[in-house]
Amino acid sequence: MGDAVRTTNLMYEITLAANPAYALPALDFRGVPTGIDVTRVVRTGVLPQINTGIAGKVAGTGQVGAGLVTPPMECFVAALRALAAEAPHLPPIAG
Numbered sequence: 321m322g323d324a325v326r327t328t329n330l331m332y333e334i335t336l337a338a339n340p341a342y343a344l345p346a347l348d349f350r351g352v353p354t355g356i357d358v359t360r361v362v363r364t365g366v367l368p369q370i371n372t373g374i375a376g377k378v379a380g381t382g383q384v385g386a387g388l389v390t391p392p393m394e395c396f397v398a399a400l401r402a403l404a405a406e407a408p409h410l411p412p413i414a415g
Contacts, residue, residue, distance in 0.1 A: 321346065327369050328353065334360040334368060358403065361396040 325346055332338065336355035343349040356368050367390040374385035 330366050331368060333364055334366050358396050358399045362393075362400050365393070367391060367393060367396075 328344065328347065331353035334356055335353035336357050337353075338351035339354040340351040342352040344352060361367065370389050370391065372385075372387050372389060373383050376382055376384045
């Protein structure tokens with residue numbers, strides 16, 4: 321339980337909002353972290369944790385595997401570079 325709370329709190333650091341539709345009793349019914357922000361991931365170095373599940377090949381056999389993974393940081397660095405390349409170039413702010 322402690323690891324789940326620590327990881328969830330880390331995910332709030334890299335997401336844009338808390339979704340109240342999925343409230344977490346262990347966190348005083350705060351909504352789940354939602355909307356990963358690539359800039360926050362790169363700035364903080366915190367990678368999102370992905371909860372995986374693998375369904376059985378034959379329908380109705382259920383789940384045959386599960387795990388927790390984190391994607392490589394390079395995915396987020398590359399995404400941020402691509403976003404920066406596409407961003408409109410604005411004139412500097414005066415003053």
